[in-house]
Amino acid sequence: MIDRFSNIKFTVNEYYIMAELLKASYKMEAILDGEDEDLDSIEPAQREQVKSQYHEFITLAKALAARVSSINDFVNFGTSYDTKPEGEREQYDSAMGKRVRNLASVQNGEEFIALEGEETLAAFETIKQTDFYKYALARAMEHRDYLQQIFDTQTSKVEDDINNLLGDSSKSNVEMVVLPPEFFGDPQAINRTGGNNRISAAFPRAYFERDVKGLTATAMLHEIFHTEIPVDRSDFQSEEEYNQYSYINHALVELSANYEIGMRLCGLQSYFDPRMSVHKEDEMTPARGKTYPYFLMYKNRNSNNVLQLVS
Numbered sequence: 001m002i003d004r005f006s007n008i009k010f011t012v013n014e015y016y017i018m019a020e021l022l023k024a025s026y027k028m029e030a031i032l033d034g035e036d037e038d039l040d041s042i043e044p045a046q047r048e049q050v051k052s053q054y055h056e057f058i059t060l061a062k063a064l065a066a067r068v069s070s071i072n073d074f075v076n077f078g079t080s081y082d083t084k085p086e087g088e089r090e091q092y093d094s095a096m097g098k099r100v101r102n103l104a105s106v107q108n109g110e111e112f113i114a115l116e117g118e119e120t121l122a123a124f125e126t127i128k129q130t131d132f133y134k135y136a137l138a139r140a141m142e143h144r145d146y147l148q149q150i151f152d153t154q155t156s157k158v159e160d161d162i163n164n165l166l167g168d169s170s171k172s173n174v175e176m177v178v179l180p181p182e183f184f185g186d187p188q189a190i191n192r193t194g195g196n197n198r199i200s201a202a203f204p205r206a207y208f209e210r211d212v213k214g215l216t217a218t219a220m221l222h223e224i225f226h227t228e229i230p231v232d233r234s235d236f237q238s239e240e241e242y243n244q245y246s247y248i249n250h251a252l253v254e255l256s257a258n259y260e261i262g263m264r265l266c267g268l269q270s271y272f273d274p275r276m277s278v279h280k281e282d283e284m285t286p287a288r289g290k291t292y293p294y295f296l297m298y299k300n301r302n303s304n305n306v307l308q309l310v311s
């Protein structure tokens with residue numbers, strides 16, 4: 001492992017896994033039927049068994065939801081979303097996402113109770129006994145070991161490149177909170193508390209390893225670079241300003257993690273190889289082009305003829 005990443009931890013958090021599983025119940029049947037091609041599917045021989053385990057899991061969760069309001073909020077997220085008026089959906093979705101992601105930093109029952117209450121904790125403990133939950137947890141733990149192993153072996157190849165680009169002074173305090181890759185897709189940088197950054201890490205192989213070897217490690221670097229160049233809503237006066245900066249910020253992260261570093265990590269020849277853009281391809285293309293000259297200035301900030309290189 002390279003030194004700037006020696007503080008990075010790969011973990012699983014049971015409170016977080018449980019809340020995400022409950023919140024995803026509106027789409028779980030489709031996932032179990034293998035309808036989402038971006039996710040790692042369950043072995044066909046195991047599928048029927050996992051489906052019946054899920055049936056038991058969700059029946060129990062719904063019974064508990066009848067008397068525990070937090071469980072009801074999680075389990076009925078999809079239905080509540082659909083019944084909200086158009087204008088309120090985005091806000092509801094982001095508030096609920098944030099509420100669940102807050103659980104990724106919870107370390108014990110007391111901290112959990114402070115956020116979601118005692119009854120919810122008791123309900124979580126009950127649902128943890130189901131075979132479906134145990135399956136999801138075991139898969140998250142296997143995936144954690146896998147992600148850690150490829151991160152450690154593959155990022156060492158680009159150590160000098162990363163230090164040249166970002167400077168070699170800082171260490172990343174990042175925790176990759178790993179989810180079972182059968183049920184979750186898009187990774188994202190989540191809450192920051194006390195100088196620690198968390199990344200919600202699913203990284204399904206079906207998606208990240210379909211075209212290019214090394215894309216999973218690159219995608220992890222992408223999320224880590226987001227934590228090194230963060231966007232804080234409170235720094236901006238208006239939503240519009242914030243959105244504009246987020247857009248440019250994302251382009252910078254793509255240019256540095258996916259293109260500058262990722263293409264070396266993956267052994268690709270062409271700088272803008274389209275396979276390296278892991279998400280938002282269509283939206284990002286114009287931002288990437290506009291941001292590129294500034295990115296070159298940043299990249300060459302220590303050389304004497306920065307402007308010459310850009311023109």
Ligand SMILES: [Zn+2]
Pocket residue numbers: 222226250253
């Ligand atoms: Zn991103």
